[in-house]
Amino acid sequence: MDTTLSLYRIFYTVAQCGSISAAARHLYISQPAISKSISNLENELQTHLFERTSRGVSLTEEGQLLFHHVSDAFHSLEAGEAELSRIRDMGLGHLTIGVSTTLCRYRLLPYLKTFIAQYPHISINISCQSTNHTLDMLRDGSIDLGLVAKPEDTGHISFVSQGRIEDVFVCTPNYLNNLQMRTQVSGLDLLNAGTLMLLDKANASRQFIDYFLEENHIHASNLIEITTMDLLIEFARTGLGIACVIRDFVADDLKSGLLVEIPTPQAIHPREIVFAWKKGRSSHRFLNAFIDFVS
Missing domain, CATH: 3.40.190.10 (Periplasmic binding protein-like II)
Known part of the structure; x- marks a missing residue:
């Protein structure tokens, strides 16, 4: 499909408004530009989408079929935008942390209590297993963050130190x-x-x-x-x-x-304990927030 989304947006708006002039006012686009876009879309699809009437325009049978599908698409996009807005405004998100049972109780839990108070809508999953398994899961991207004893090979991870244990x-x-x-x-x-x-x-x-x-x-x-x-x-x-x-x-x-x-x-x-994450995952919003919190 080579047709741009903007052409479908114009088609969708004209169909809703029932008038090229009304659609032009709604989209802040000139009427000739609206007409040209509709013509381009009809040429692209090789079909006639609108009939001109004394009161404006009305959809042809083919136009009604297309409008049904375009409506579903734009409703899905609007729902996605609304969900993203809700996530941003409420701080919704998730974080998966791998940790041994020992470090979970004695080192991770004290952090979590305060962090969750700051981000009450975040979903945190704790995966308790051995340090070696946690490092494997970091490598394959199964978890966002691990609390582990610092490995000798740190080539694939970034980390922030949490002190030493003896x-x-x-x-x-x-x-x-x-x-x-x-x-x-x-x-x-x-x-x-x-x-x-x-x-x-x-x-x-x-x-x-x-x-x-x-x-x-x-x-x-x-x-x-x-x-x-x-x-x-x-x-x-x-x-x-x-x-x-x-x-x-x-x-x-x-x-x-x-x-x-x-x-x-x-x-x-003594061994050094670190929060570790896979290099290249720095775009994860809540991973960054947690790393800033524990640094």
């Missing part, structure tokens, strides 16, 4: 005292002698810790694997063993003495 080994004072009495060991040797509790191997944090353990020749004789950080912390509080957790998430427990830290000669290297 892993520590903790347990209850009673568990530590009993383990030391039973084994007469300290430091990293406690990890070999006691029950070590870690996140499961699908978790990016576990992969990071496995490297630390291998580097320090730690091969726990008793190992419990747990799916979430929340459960891992609860298991530690219950006194079931030594858990590797993120220091910030047990800060109150360490301060109160409910948990104690197992000192290690070599500290576990």
Whole structure:
């Protein structure tokens, strides 16, 4: 279809007004220009669209058929414009965020409460999965934003830092005292002698810790694997063993003495947490708003 939309707009207006002069006033176009446009459209479609009458113009049978379809088209366009206006005026939109369960609870939720208060009409979808899965979804465009530990390869993403997290080994004072009495060991040797509790191997944090353990020749004789950080912390509080957790998430427990830290000669290297998004998605209005908010 080579006919321009403006010709159909003129045709539509003339048919509604029933008069070329009235359509000219409505569109702020001269009457000769209106007549010329109708003639061009009729030539393009190779059909006669209007009959002149003493009171103006009326549609031919072919013109009535075309008007029916053009009306539907313009009604759809008007509905689309109205919807866009409503989205703009009310701040309607959506944002999909990928995040691990741990970071969702401890890092993302505090942001969301304030952000949603500023943008009450935005729809936010949270996709909870591993960091590796979140990065895959960022690559293929399935999500708008991810909260992850900063990957080594950042070629495909842009990001804004949210600070660092540090892993520590903790347990209850009673568990530590009993383990030391039973084994007469300290430091990293406690990890070999006691029950070590870690996140499961699908978790990016576990992969990071496995490297630390291998580097320090730690091969726990008793190992419990747990799916979430929340459960891992609860298991530690219950006194079931030594858990590797993120220091910030047990800060109150360490301060109160409910948990104690197992000192290690070599500290576990801290990891940087970032909000990441795929390069080239900067045109997303609410993604930009959220990035500005967390920066």
